[in-house]
Amino acid sequence: MKNSEKLLALISSRGWKVATLAEKADIKYTTLKSLIDRDLRNITVAQALSISQALDVKVSDFIQEAAPMTDENSYLNPSNGFKIKEAKSVYETTPSNKRSLSILNYYGQISAGELTSINSIEKEDVIELPKSMLGKYADRPGAFMMRVNGDSMDKIIPNNSYVVCIPVEEHELHDNDIVIYSYNNESSMKRFSVRGDYVVFSPESNNPKYFDFAISKDTESEVEILAKVILYAVTLG
Incomplete structure (x- = not known):
């Protein structure tokens, strides 16, 4: 399931609309709609945390688990926010002592x-x-x-x-x-x-x-x- 689909499912399970979440998370509706349309790519730390607080869930409930930082595959880069890993989560193959979190x-x-x-x-x-x-x-x-x-x-x-x-x-x-x-x-x-x-x-x-x-x-x-x-x-x- 895509990240946007996970988030939309969480919104729907509460009987909300995207506009409802935008208001509760204090994010502009157009901004949130654009993030969802792009499968939450480039979402910022603050936006992700605001959404998780509004929904009372963890960030990992609507964004795939974080992969170790690399140039091509970073979970969070200070210059451009989240980059979501589209491939299978490396948590399934990477030993815990090598996770850079x-x-x-x-x-x-x-x-x-x-x-x-x-x-x-x-x-x-x-x-x-x-x-x-x-x-x-x-x-x-x-x-x-x-x-x-x-x-x-x-x-x-x-x-x-x-x-x-x-x-x-x-x-x-x-x-x-x-x-x-x-x-x-x-x-x-x-x-x-x-x-x-x-x-x-x-x-x-x-x-x-x-x-x-x-x-x-x-x-x-x-x-x-x-x-x-x-x-x-x-x-x-």
């Missing part, structure tokens, strides 16, 4: 705006991404993905984008890293820097309501850096 926990939304309770963040799914996308962090323990909720970083990372993050030690933090931090048991995503005696978390937003949050190094223990962002995916159009 990283497995990440997928959590709920992270606030890129007002602080949000860290207790509300729970694991929702498991995501597979090619190790080539994560570079030197491909085998980093604890890497995870979240969906951005808010516009405090929208000059760089728009609302509803997806971010891949890794837990970090203090010595791994650098000025201008984008981090997820917790303050008084609430969390947010901002750009990190050290300015004199202060640790500063700065927005990069088109919305003027956001401002720097600075905390003295003397009370720095009240802030916990949970992770830093190493990759993000944005839906275009």
Whole structure:
């Protein structure tokens, strides 16, 4: 069964139309229709995840399993999105230790705006991404993905984008890293820097309501850096 046929079957099983899924996944109808017409070729990470969330299924339920990255046959290429393998899945013949995939926990939304309770963040799914996308962090323990909720970083990372993050030690933090931090048991995503005696978390937003949050190094223990962002995916159009 083709990828588009799998997706259409999932849509039909819920009594939906393509337009219904487009609305629930926050994807333009014409964009989704074009993706289906092309058997989901060149679908982006963000689009695939939005569709899987809307349908409450895994990406692999409507897209063939990922093959190891090559020039001719890649599951996900940062420059052009998914390329679906049309031949028989190599998972049937490739030993597991040669699969070039990283497995990440997928959590709920992270606030890129007002602080949000860290207790509300729970694991929702498991995501597979090619190790080539994560570079030197491909085998980093604890890497995870979240969906951005808010516009405090929208000059760089728009609302509803997806971010891949890794837990970090203090010595791994650098000025201008984008981090997820917790303050008084609430969390947010901002750009990190050290300015004199202060640790500063700065927005990069088109919305003027956001401002720097600075905390003295003397009370720095009240802030916990949970992770830093190493990759993000944005839906275009």
